[in-house]
Amino acid sequence: MRKSLFLIFAGLLIYTACSSLTLQSANFAWPIESVLPVNSDGNVLDQRYSIEFNTRPLFFEEYQDSSAYMDKEIRLIRDHQGYYYMTANEFKNVYVFQAEEGKLILENKIAISESGIVKPAFNQRNTYIELIDANNKILSLTHQGIEGGML
Amino acid sequence: MKKINFNRHIIFLLILAFTSISIAQSDYKVVQDFKKDCEKIEHQIKKANSADEMILILENIEQLRTRYSIHSDLLNKALYPEKYDQTIENLNNLFTLREQDFNSVEALKVEVSDLNQRVDTLSVMNNELQASLKEIQLLFEKSNKETAKLKDIISDLKIALHKRDVLVMGMIDSLMPPVMREKPMLSSEDKEQILSDAEKDNILVNVKTTISDNIKYLDITSLQPGDLTEIQEQQLDFADTWAKIVPRLAEVYSEDKNQTKELLEIDSLFTVWTAAIETEAWQTIKEEFAAKGIPLNDFSDGEEFTNSINQYIENEKMSIEVVPEEKAKHTFEQFTVQTWKSEIEPKWTPFLIENGMLAEQSKNTIEENIDVWRSELYPSNWWMWVAIPGFLLAGLALLLKRLKKGARYYDIPGK
Numbered sequence: 001m002r003k004s005l006f007l008i009f010a011g012l013l014i015y016t017a018c019s020s021l022t023l024q025s026a027n028f029a030w031p032i033e034s035v036l037p038v039n040s041d042g043n044v045l046d047q048r049y050s051i052e053f054n055t056r057p058l059f060f061e062e063y064q065d066s067s068a069y070m071d072k073e074i075r076l077i078r079d080h081q082g083y084y085y086m087t088a089n090e091f092k093n094v095y096v097f098q099a100e101e102g103k104l105i106l107e108n109k110i111a112i113s114e115s116g117i118v119k120p121a122f123n124q125r126n127t128y129i130e131l132i133d134a135n136n137k138i139l140s141l142t143h144q145g146i147e148g149g150m151l
Numbered sequence: 152m153k154k155i156n157f158n159r160h161i162i163f164l165l166i167l168a169f170t171s172i173s174i175a176q177s178d179y180k181v182v183q184d185f186k187k188d189c190e191k192i193e194h195q196i197k198k199a200n201s202a203d204e205m206i207l208i209l210e211n212i213e214q215l216r217t218r219y220s221i222h223s224d225l226l227n228k229a230l231y232p233e234k235y236d237q238t239i240e241n242l243n244n245l246f247t248l249r250e251q252d253f254n255s256v257e258a259l260k261v262e263v264s265d266l267n268q269r270v271d272t273l274s275v276m277n278n279e280l281q282a283s284l285k286e287i288q289l290l291f292e293k294s295n296k297e298t299a300k301l302k303d304i305i306s307d308l309k310i311a312l313h314k315r316d317v318l319v320m321g322m323i324d325s326l327m328p329p330v331m332r333e334k335p336m337l338s339s340e341d342k343e344q345i346l347s348d349a350e351k352d353n354i355l356v357n358v359k360t361t362i363s364d365n366i367k368y369l370d371i372t373s374l375q376p377g378d379l380t381e382i383q384e385q386q387l388d389f390a391d392t393w394a395k396i397v398p399r400l401a402e403v404y405s406e407d408k409n410q411t412k413e414l415l416e417i418d419s420l421f422t423v424w425t426a427a428i429e430t431e432a433w434q435t436i437k438e439e440f441a442a443k444g445i446p447l448n449d450f451s452d453g454e455e456f457t458n459s460i461n462q463y464i465e466n467e468k469m470s471i472e473v474v475p476e477e478k479a480k481h482t483f484e485q486f487t488v489q490t491w492k493s494e495i496e497p498k499w500t501p502f503l504i505e506n507g508m509l510a511e512q513s514k515n516t517i518e519e520n521i522d523v524w525r526s527e528l529y530p531s532n533w534w535m536w537v538a539i540p541g542f543l544l545a546g547l548a549l550l551l552k553r554l555k556k557g558a559r560y561y562d563i564p565g566k
Contacts, residue, residue, distance in 0.1 A: 031178075032178045032179050032225070032228075033179050121178075123177065132175045
């Protein structure tokens with residue numbers, strides 16, 4: 001009995017020591033997407049949100065061609081949970097990333113169109129990211145995938 | 152009934168389709184369109200050329216506000232650093248500022264138009280006065296009555312000329328306000344504005360006419376140093392006002408050879424005007440001598456003037472022996488007392504020296520020559536003042552000596 005109480009007490013002590021301070025109800029949503037031109041090194045920079053990264057692996061993933069980024073621009077938006085959504089004209093997928101120390105880690109690759117999305121655009125909505133294209137097709141996206149299907 | 156229901160369905164489907172289209176709109180595009188529309192209106196405000204255009208722009212701002220009010224939440228979130236309301240307010244502020252510019256320009260236009268009318272009126276008046284002056288000078292002898300009339304006309308002409316000078320200077324000032332003069336570079340809009348105003352107000356013609364009339368005025372009148380000083384001050388004011396805008400006008404007219412030539416003509420007219428003031432001074436001095444019957448060689452500058460007077464004095468000195476003494480003395484009095492000492496030296500020499508038209512040394516030379524002339528006409532008798540007391544003293548000494556001798560003779564019996 002004594003031994004059990006000791007273990008419970010020690011467990012509580014370790015749990016309290018390990019749990020970090022958490023600020024709740026954080027909203028990371030950007031009001032509108034950013035349309036960022038890719039420079040000659042494959043980098044994009046968003047001055048308003050102070051984010052910069054290299055897109056060559058993204059274009060390689062999409063086209064299997066690491067030089068496909070030339071003269072392209074990517075569309076980037078962040079949802080309320082903090083996930084980054086990226087796509088570009090004629091991409092077949094939307095890429096969802098999560099920020100980590102000095103890098104963006106792919107969370108999900110959402111397949112949208114076999115022929116490529118024509119003139120895609122992201123809109124920020126309350127609980128999801130809206131993806132529209134030149135044909136006025138609308139998809140609701142979360143970091144887990146397409147939420148409601150095509151309208 | 153079925154038809155009505157069918158129509159309702161059609162309308163419903165159309166609304167649905169329209170709603171889908173409006174829903175499928177990129178927020179990013181809305182924001183970009185808003186920014187573009189704002190930039191377009193800003194451009195319109197900056198390029199506006201008239202108050203009428205400003206009214207249209209105000210309508211455009213209102214339309215923009217109405218069109219995007221349904222997106223105000225999105226725009227307030229998406230725009231950075233200014234929000235939707237702030238952006239509209241900025242446009243309104245920009246509009247108000249530009250409107251104030253137009254109000255100032257309109258006010259200046261009215262002022263310039265008024266000035267133009269007054270300049271025209273004065274120009275007509277000046278021409279009439281000049282014509283009367285010439286007529287009177289040609290037709291009448293200078294009796295007292297006519298001289299008085301002549302003086303009145305000259306006085307009126309002087310006032311009218313001065314008024315027009317001031318008006319034309321006002322026009323020049325209005326054409327290019329100090330703010331515009333101080334700009335390092337004129338924008339193309341500024342240049343167009345100046346070009347249009349200068350042509351509308353006939354600035355170059357008015358400036359040329361004004362200077363020419365002033366030169367004519369100097370030509371047909373005989374002025375005293377006070378008047379000339381006054382004219383000089385006006386001329387300097389005018390030249391100064393002109394000098395402030397002429398580099399800018401040259402910039403505006405850089406591609407127009409005719410107007411550039413006009414500017415050069417105006418510059419040379421200013422030089423002629425300055426020279427005319429000097430010529431007028433020498434002319435009046437000549438007239439002063441001639442009025443006293445003193446014939447001098449012609450002169451038009453300080454050196455010639457000094458030589459002419461010295462030559463006259465030299466001639467008179469040489470003729471002392473051959474003309475009667477009374478006549479020689481009368482000539483001397485006429486020149487020295489009646490003319491030089493009473494007119495030229497007190498009235499004119501300060502003006503001439505002050506304006507660098509006569510050297511102080513030249514004036515002293517003339518004065519020295521006059522003294523020599525006087526001494527030859529009225530030889531000095533200083534030796535008499537020495538000789539007479541000498542004789543008196545010698546006589547007194549002789550008398551005392553004799554008296555002393557007499558006294559010694561009388562003392563002998565007494566001893």
